Amino acid sequence: MDLEQLRKTAAEVVTREDVKYLVGWKKGSYGYRVAPVFVEDAAGAAELLFSPLCTANLATYLTLVEKKPLPRGQEEDKRKVALFVKGCDSRAVTQLIVEHGIRRDQVVIIGCPCPGVIDTAKLAEKFPETEAPAEVQWDGENFILLNNGEAVKLPREEVIAEKCRFCRYPNPVISDILLGDKVEVREPEEDSGVEEIENKSIEERWDYWENHFSHCVRCYSCRNVCPLCYCQDCILDRLNPTWVNRAVNFSENTAFNLARAFHLAGRCIECGECERVCPANIPLGKLNRKMAREVRDKYGFEPGVDPEAEPFQASFKPDDPDDFIL
Amino acid sequence: MSAMLLNKEKWPDFIGKLTGKKIWAPSGDGEELRFAPVAEGETPQLAFNNTRVPPKNILFPQTETMYRFQLGDLEMEIPQLDKETIILGLRPCDARAISIVEKLFRWDVDDPYYLKRRELVTLVGLACNEPGLNCFCTSVGGGPASTEGLDLLMVDLGDKYLLETITPKGDALVDTVKELLEEADEASQKLKEAAVNEAGEKISRTVDTENVAQGLPELWEDPLWQKVSASCLGCGTCTYLCPTCHCFDIQDETEAFEARRCRMWDSCMFEEYTLHTSGHNPRPTRRERTRNRINHKYSYYVDKFDVIACVGCGRCINLCPVNIDIVEILRQVKEAL
């Protein structure tokens, strides 16, 4: 990945007449952080980067737009939004197009083939974070961490993010511009990381999830970061009627998390953001990947791959073999 | 006010002597620590940086029943709070936060739930020998060994803990374990000072708060608010993990015929926080909400209670999913002023 090329392309795109702004990644404020940034001019594009620390899925900003009432006479700015996507992120964009959450002509997609991102928690265990933002690069089967002027080689296995082990689409499935060479598709680990739980007995599974959901603080980070949770009026927030009480306890937390997983079945594109952002370290990735695997195994369907596909569980034909819609 | 020493070997005995009270201490493994009740016979370990969730949920539970009632009936049953509690191993920043939030819960009208719990709790703090990467307590009136809000301060001196009592409650606690303690000598005091100074010097992040409280209202329409809030997801992580955040919602929740009115944490970053039933929202976008949050902590609270409602614990910086950094925001505020 040529950084110069990336910045040049971004500058070109953002200065286009029909582009409102561009969402990309830039160096964070400390340690291993990388922050999403909204760029509106060529100067901003000079800060952009793409590295193994770019875990954030920027597709969530496509639907996180808030529409403030405009002053009289001012028209809404309907120009396009440009954004950088990795392989998994691009699936989110495709799924949004399938669901009519966004229109294809509203986005300019800059695709970045991705060899895999780092789990910063695992990295921080080996090399504690420092105040100065760090730099990490890809290097074949390894990562290179530039630490205090030294280049430290990190074997992929030791620090790769969990979700990348199961990645089937490292190359963006949709893009207007593709930056860099395509990445070789690895054989994903088959079990989606859920076999460990599937092998537990029902009681063990209950205990496992009870332990985790009891610690959920209902911050809604998982829902807000998810590119596919974009209902303006989330059913899990509603008070009239109240589907899930506002009270935070094991029962309500379980209802919240499971309902969200069900609403994502056949839609979750396994970007792993929910798991990354959870302050209580709840293994939400396992939950959502399990649902995704069920859909894959039983229906042969994968969301976010084909922009012409029909939404899973949301399409019906009169000649459906089942005589009942549900 | 006294200073005593406890040999670390005697730590399990120390815990054993604190019977009859509910003890909360940090527990868990890896990064995700939280305050949890110490079980009978268990000995909490105090080697950690700071918990994810601050101990505010012991005094201000995330969900608290204010009163119960039966549907169709008007008898309200208020839960009784009477369990004496000790919070062990909280950091000085979290203790300071408790005394900061207490001002609001005492403002004009007493909040009976919070203040009753506050009365029943003894706060045993642990001074910081190693500050976290994103700690900035010294910039907002705190420090690695600040005693504000604490009843007893413990300082780790290697093989011993130095115990400094600050309030009569601290004295009372030390009294129950005095057989295990020795008088603190000057050498230990010097060790403490050295450790505290070293910790203070290791704090690398700083925030310049001079004139910020007065100046913030002038920046009401400044473009910086749009910039810093652009990537905000509107989740509640920063507010829920903040030791000084205290906003709550009140909801009536029913289960069959039993019902209760309870209060639960709420976040000013949620869209519907100030949403009126009419549909009007005075803070419609994350820009307004971020601006309100920073103003509340660094300006409004200062106007009302003379103290910044931020203790520099760094949790919001560590856990914001999109790296919105309050130190960075304040730097931009200072620059704009």
Next chain:
Amino acid sequence: MTANNPYVPYTATVEDTWYETGGDRCIKTFKVVFDDQSVRQSWSHKPGQCAMIGVLGIGESMISISCSPTEGNFLRFSVMKMGKVTQALHQLEAGDKMMVRGPYGNSFPVDEWQGKKILTIGGGVGQAPLRPIIEYVKANREKYAGLTMIYGARTSGDLCFKSEFDEMNKCEDLSCHLTIDIEEEGWDHNVGFVPQMLLDLEPSPENTIVITCGPPIMIRFVLENLKKLGFEDEQIYTTLENRMKCGIGKCGRCNAGGMYVCKDGPVFSYAVLKEIPEAFA
């Protein structure tokens, strides 16, 4: 029910209730008395204050107390049907119970205003927070230099407290000017918007206090016109509203800038408000 716990409401019985207006967002007035005699005796409130009223199991809403303490040992609330809680309140009939706690907020500085002329400008349901000051002045006529009331709504059906207006015009020092937005058969008072009527009446700013409540757009034009007529910021008062939960300044949400509407308000003078940009959001 302990007096020490500010979150615990008192039980009150609805003595009487009637509709002021019709339609989807109808306004219903409730006259309530506390069940507990000692509460009834010890309760005191000032014009401008609010109370949290609600139904156990549904929730509470902060509603302005729309009666003056001079009227008697009861409380009046005029509630517009908008959401979950107000819908539940609207289902209450005479004899039903309502939970009430309060009084909350600051009040109109009635003592400071003695000797002055009072001008109230209301629109729609905004008349509800103005009613207590009107009744207070009526009951304390000798202390004030007169009362003028301007009140308008979209249609005559949207006017509240209709039965109380005729009496006002019979007195020398009290006058009542009603207006509706559009011509209506049988309506023989003014037709036009409230801000325009204000300009037409040309009240003198001398020794006068103005209180205005109503929809934001009306307030905006009323303020403009008041400035045109020469009123100073310190003479103009209004009430703010915001989403409220605790009513006692703890839950943190009702603030407009550094002011909590439940404690530092809801009554604010324009001199204070113009320093708070969030107040006009």
